[in-house]
Amino acid sequence: MVGTYGYMPPEYAVHGHYSIKSDVFSFGVLVLEIISGKKNKGFSDPEHSLNLLGHAWRLWTENRPLELLDRHLLETCNSSEVFRCIHVGLLCVQQKPPDRPDMSSVILMLNGEKLLPQPKMPGFYTGRGLPEAISSNQMSVTTFVAR
Template identity: 65%
Template sequence: MPPEYVVHGQYSMKSDVFSYGAIVLELVSGKKNRQFSEQEHSLNLLGHAWRLWSNERPLELLDEVLKEGCTRSEVIRCIQVGLLCVQQRPEDRPDMSSVVLMLNGEKLLPKPKVPGFYTDTSVALETDSLLKNYTSFSINEISITMSDAR
């Protein structure tokens, strides 16, 4: 599920793109995002793929079964497209027509940003800077809910 649905309960025009990217990364890795847990850094599959990409080791994501019959550049392109699709913010994700062109090799690929649900602490600093622009509905950050009987 895309972050905008999990956090706010709303779908965006690019929610399907997020799901597609997660499936691409699952297919390449041979692992399910829901059942994957990378012990050393407590990452899900998307976070693990991002960490490998950031450390310039994307081919380590590739399932052993697929290693023999694949083209290295195509696998790297698939991983990059998958990461572009699972961006945290919907406006950072490509639309599906662009994804098709990217997978066909007809379009230059931008550099992916941190994916949704990435829990590394270094990203917390980036999130904190985004939250500075957040406006609270309550000045003292306390809300009171009154329940009235029918």
């Protein structure tokens, strides 16, 4: 697997593990980028020092998800469709692969044919409340000693 920074799922970037849900994570990032008009790589919310996923999550938890929308799309979009896309995008970028939907479910969700569960905090969320598994900087050191 060759990944691009900003689109790689946490399980691959941190542990080198690829899962069947790895592409779902990348798709979710793309959905949030399209809606916001901003790239995940290099985005930083100046007010809260969050990446794009963290920014989208903060707006979601504050019941203001439509503020993620690119201002150029405000007049031409259907707000309920945008809300659904943000919801699905956040479901796709969940920290743990089992929490992410598979792509066939994503299609049904985007078409309004499937109920949407509440998303959990996304992978690579860089705000307060970062899961311990990602926030801890643990390192192991191996020392070689000659006999």
